[in-house]
Amino acid sequence: MNPEHVVEVAPIIVGAALALIHLVSLARYIAADRETRASIRQAFRIRRGWTRLAKMQGLSVTDRTPTLLASLTTKQGQTPQPRELTPTIKTAVDRYGVIVTTNTLPRVGLDEMQKAAPHLANAWRCARVSVTPLAPGRLRIRAVRSDPLTLPTTLRPSGQAPEDLGSWDLGVDEYAEAVALRMANIPGITVAGLPGYGKTSLINGLVCRMAPSDAMQFAVADGKVSTADEGDYADMVKRCFAFVGDDLAHANGLFKKLVELRRERSSNVRRLLGVANMWHVGPSAAWPLVVLIIDEAHTYFRDYKGSDAATKRLAALSAENARLVEDLVKKGRSVGIVVILATQKATGDAIPTFIRDVCPVGLSFAQKTAEAAVAALGEDIRNWPDANPINLQDPAYVGVASMVSQGRAGFTRVRMPYVADADAATVAANTARLTADPVELLSRMLPGPPLSKDATNVPAS
Numbered sequence: 001m002n003p004e005h006v007v008e009v010a011p012i013i014v015g016a017a018l019a020l021i022h023l024v025s026l027a028r029y030i031a032a033d034r035e036t037r038a039s040i041r042q043a044f045r046i047r048r049g050w051t052r053l054a055k056m057q058g059l060s061v062t063d064r065t066p067t068l069l070a071s072l073t074t075k076q077g078q079t080p081q082p083r084e085l086t087p088t089i090k091t092a093v094d095r096y097g098v099i100v101t102t103n104t105l106p107r108v109g110l111d112e113m114q115k116a117a118p119h120l121a122n123a124w125r126c127a128r129v130s131v132t133p134l135a136p137g138r139l140r141i142r143a144v145r146s147d148p149l150t151l152p153t154t155l156r157p158s159g160q161a162p163e164d165l166g167s168w169d170l171g172v173d174e175y176a177e178a179v180a181l182r183m184a185n186i187p188g189i190t191v192a193g194l195p196g197y198g199k200t201s202l203i204n205g206l207v208c209r210m211a212p213s214d215a216m217q218f219a220v221a222d223g224k225v226s227t228a229d230e231g232d233y234a235d236m237v238k239r240c241f242a243f244v245g246d247d248l249a250h251a252n253g254l255f256k257k258l259v260e261l262r263r264e265r266s267s268n269v270r271r272l273l274g275v276a277n278m279w280h281v282g283p284s285a286a287w288p289l290v291v292l293i294i295d296e297a298h299t300y301f302r303d304y305k306g307s308d309a310a311t312k313r314l315a316a317l318s319a320e321n322a323r324l325v326e327d328l329v330k331k332g333r334s335v336g337i338v339v340i341l342a343t344q345k346a347t348g349d350a351i352p353t354f355i356r357d358v359c360p361v362g363l364s365f366a367q368k369t370a371e372a373a374v375a376a377l378g379e380d381i382r383n384w385p386d387a388n389p390i391n392l393q394d395p396a397y398v399g400v401a402s403m404v405s406q407g408r409a410g411f412t413r414v415r416m417p418y419v420a421d422a423d424a425a426t427v428a429a430n431t432a433r434l435t436a437d438p439v440e441l442l443s444r445m446l447p448g449p450p451l452s453k454d455a456t457n458v459p460a461s
């Protein structure tokens with residue numbers, strides 16, 4: 001091919017390549033859902049208007065030093081023009097909006113971008129824009145068109161065991177970023193919120209996602225019902241090695257059994273797992289992560305007042321229940337026992353403060369008063385008014401909770417996906433064969449006679 005030929009065919013090749021790129025983009029656009037298509041159009045507008053907008057927002061710098069090329073090409077007697085530089089951008093989309101990646105410039109960095117974020121949100125017609133560092137010299141700008149917290153989502157459990165049992169997917173935050181709950185080395189979680197805002201759904205959803213793993217075992221104490229076939233956990237009960245209702249003595253039996261398990265695990269963890277902390281090797285079928293769910297937790301810790309024999313008995317059981325659960329929360333972490341306590345108001349009368357205050361993770365759905373929000377999330381929530389769960393009192397926020405951010409200051413609001421009861425029931429039924437009593441599992445690993453099992457209301461399979 002001679003040079004003339006190259007000149008002739010080059011535009012055809014470039015044109016064909018461009019047409020192909022446009023065709024692929026068009027096919028992607030057609031295949032996308034309605035919201036993603038809106039995001040694609042928005043990303044196009046952002047790219048097209050960026051240079052102009054960046055200059056108007058002061059996100060540009062003037063470079064007065066001529067480049068080598070400018071020095072060589074400028075005519076004699078003339079001085080090279082200074083260049084106005086703006087950060088370059090790349091965009092990606094999802095159904096919530098656009099993710100812009102950009103570079104920093106001298107004097108245009110994270111602070112400047114964060115200050116400009118509300119103006120970028122206005123210019124891009126977005127509900128929110130956040131700027132976070134991505135790598136040295138690189139930033140990530142997240143622009144969401146509508147508030148992801150008010151867009152209900154649904155999860156259909158895959159039925160597959162998650163790869164990492166130390167991290168539970170919760171949902172998305174106000175920027176539609178995925179939020180995970182770090183479970184490894186967490187001894188206790190409190191879940192609070194007004195009735196009907198999603199506490200039980202959240203727990204059911206978590207159980208559904210973890211149930212396909214044989215390295216997870218669940219026990220439930222539900223203070224709202226008397227028997228396993230009533231209430232919110234009736235479908236999940238097949239996947240629980242123990243279930244108790246509102247009977248304090250039954251709950252006492254279950255908590256005692258788990259404290260005994262905690263003791264046996266603590267004294268044997270080094271010998272059987274070769275480590276002092278189970279999380280160094282992770283949960284397994286033989287040594288599963290034991291999740292104790294205590295729903296309507298106030299039922300079990302109520303302060304009974306009265307001098308008659310029946311009330312005294314209940315008061316003694318209640319006090320002992322609190323002591324036993326305190327043992328699990330304070331000492332269960334390293335041997336793979338985690339307690340989830342759900343109640344409407346996480347005040348000291350519902351969950352004793354000596355238990356509540358050692359639970360490192362707190363989640364709160366809508367709350368009625370500032371005091372209830374503080375009880376659920378700690379004093380610091382007063383410094384973060386945007387995240388305060390008293391602002392979640394709206395039907396649009398059913399399924400939205402505020403939680404202490406793990407690994408950084410402040411709080412994160414999370415929209416949890418809804419798991420339909422029928423899907424939860426299917427997962428429980430399909431994974432029921434994986435249910436095993438962790439006391440028996442430990443017995444099998446130990447020489448000698450089996451460990452004693454306290455009688456609990458274990459559901460019939």
Ligand SMILES: Nc1ncnc2c1ncn2[C@@H]1O[C@H](COP(=O)(O)OP(=O)(O)OP(=O)(O)O)[C@@H](O)[C@H]1O
Binds near residue numbers: 193196199202
């Ligand atoms: N993540 C969610 N997304 C959308 N809707 C939800 C979500 N979670 C719960 N809901 C709706 O709210 C209803 C009540 O939820 P749930 O039973 O979990 O509330 P709760 O806080 O446990 O109430 P209670 O304290 O009375 O037990 C559900 O039946 C469902 O219709």
